[in-house]
Amino acid sequence: METKTFAELGLSPKVQAAITAAGYANPTPIQVAAIPVAVTGRDVLGIAQTGTGKTASFVLPMITRLETGRARARMPRSLILAPTRELAAQVAQSFEKYGVNHKLDVALLIGGVSMDEQVRKLDRGVDVLIATPGRLLDHFGRGRIMLMGVDILVIDEADRMLDMGFIPDIEKICNLLPPRRQTLFFSATMPPEITRLVSQFLRDPERIEVARPATTAKTITQSFRFAPDGEDWVKRELLRDMIRSENVKNAIIFCNRKRDVAILLKSLLKHGFNAGALHGDMDQKSRMETLDKFRSGDISLLAASDVAARGLDIPEVSHVFNFDLPWQSDDYVHRIGRTGRAGREGTAQSIVTSDDLKSFKDIEKIIGEVAVWIGEPPSEQDFADAGKRRRGRGGRGARPGAQRESGRSESGRSEGGRHESRKPEGRSHEGRSEGRSGSPERRDRRAAAPPPGTGEQPVIGADAKPPRQPREEGRGQKRADEPRAPQQPKAPREAKAPRAGTTKPDVRRDRDDHAPEPAPRAKPRPAADANSKAAVSAFAGNVPAFLRKPPRPVKAAGE
Template identity: 65%
Template structure:
């Protein structure tokens, strides 16, 4: 059996490994480290939880032992898809490089540029970054990548899912052609294959497990539920989740609950806390300080249930997770492998329980096709039944209410279309349109009443001598007053033609 002492690592690195309690490398480590130490490009394909981080961290520290970093020119670069994974790589570097003088910098979002600029200005041997923040520093002129000797891309398939591939290609082009590239991924999508063919030079391919396979140390279960009403599916699943956690009892020392949407993460976390569970949410919309605080609480055991979006599904090294619950089945089948890979790590036993409703049938078939097995079905917890609120029939609709569910009139009809029931006075009868002429036709009583009121107002104005005083007979369609200039005639008379005698007199004069 291969041991770390057989891999020609730096003695200081071996000391750190021993102090961390490790003796035997995992298959991906045993396969990748010798090629990396020889300066070859490495393409590592392994499922999550197999120790890929140490596969590139240990040879990097050994290769960088000699040499010195220059200001703003890091000697090596590690790209990670999420802030949490980048922070975890930085922690691993601290553990394995504590007996060396190598320096590092962590460039992630949610942290001020000023502190990161200071580290870069001093010069760092290892730069660990997310693609977006790295390019921000480069475009601000604070960073040069021409001195990169070793470049690592971790969780490349996650980079693809998050849309980072164009950034990765640009970063590759900013680094020297002579660099050594270590490329790690859990799956090999066609786009990932294209990048490796373009930017890696005759890489040593290390594949320690079939792509997208689940670990044999994980016990998988699927619990199906059919709510009485479709609009109560979320409530029914929350009740089932609480029952499943309680049914696991003391065996569930801690667990990660995965949801597809960030809004559901907050709702499920709030629901669990309301019912007495020790739970907290983590997703991309939270402040970085809060996310790190929540992760630290989960790692040290003060937090039992971590309610997460897929931001926590990749690369996070929390070795003692006993359970994973899929509150939602993932829409991408590959994410199922990464999610349940949070448990059963480093040879430990783990349990993964997924909840499914009839609407999840499509996702379930895709997952089972990917992992090439049928997920074992499990019964509902003993004594479990949905609450009355989750099974209550929908409230019958009042026929007097509009179909939109609004009891009040729509905005477009307010003040206009009133039903006889709403109005205190009878509606005015419909009168066919007739053109206005000088002598109005016989009017209805309502019209006569309106006409009398208008005539009274005219009479009042005449008596007060107002501006609308009487100027003669009213003109239909022109109101009560017609300006004088309209009544005047503007016709001009054409002058008579001069006679012959007048023409002669004019010419003689």
């Protein structure tokens, strides 16, 4: 492709003056191919690896086309959708830099900041609206914005939108826009879902592909270090050695999880490194402050999750370290693309554990060349066992000596291959009764005890406990050796609450006296007539014995 200048791309004189003031002389390949098409108003499908200047390839033609016209309240003239807050803020900075000679109103709709200032800007009318999908739909649902006046739509980092689950939101937003519009669609990779989205919302786009999808830049020196142990503390130690052995001006260190970012930051600060952190749980103000410190050099190491993997334009990042190898091979391309930008040289080093060897194979296909290892590379057996290792105590991926710590050595295995479980004392077949019934002395005492009802008292030794005293008579329990007395008619109980209509006896005096008197004998039951006796006997035959109660006494005629 013939080398061109910005003057040959059809940009307006004001835009060319801003480019010259920014210090740019020659456009990148994606800019040479995309800008002339975008200036004409045609749809563009741009496929290029990260760090190739995709942002300027749509910002510059947009400014040229927006020179004529005027914005109306709550009706933006153009819309740019970005997957992350950082990328959206970076696009806004590009409009400030390249639109210095224009009076364009730019609004940034992102989460983590107050909505009141955003609403005030929308009420005044904006030429360029830069937003994340969630915050844009939030404003639209509240009736604060109308999208029927959008002439230019830009979807940046579309594959990242797919990874973050924004494709349904993108489809909803596109259906709210007027059908006659220009759409600029940029992505580093083209998975099937993105291809379907392109065929649905782009009209005869110009496909511009300056590099094979998901390829790494040739200016980046890549290497890997094998950590067979896989423990996090071992990886942190290896990372410190890698940082000290390299001439690191500044570096971004990527982790897969947000909690690992916090742990890694604490470790780096503890060992005297000048470091900061960037992850999704931070509020927007803290994230922007951390990025500004990293750009200015106040922070030399930035521990980050994949929220910082794409779109961040920090021109002079010398190194990228992968503390965790990414789960998806495409993310590896975006991570290491933070270095070696705009033709500069960069270095990318990654720590590979035994669990990462399967993902490493996919990454090696993207690299397209044999990987360079720092130190001892993994063996063929390590690759064969990839995915079979289990990290943890006693597992195949555990650190040496873990089996000794867990108490399961090879000598504890039986011939059949199973571990012989250690049975606690008192639980074997011979000692099962010992474990349940107690010591032999206690069994001897129980054997020496005479059977109940003989009247004999067992001999109690000095170390033996006295036997339990039998319950006193009269407390509702009969001795086993007593003969049963003939059943007598039950007398009414004194302590039981009487039936309704009778007088409750005063039993408080017996409770308060120190020496209570014996209870008086029950008075003979007054005679009842024949009809009452017949009724009681007939009713008592249908009531169980434990529910039977003495009949109500019948008053005599003279009482």
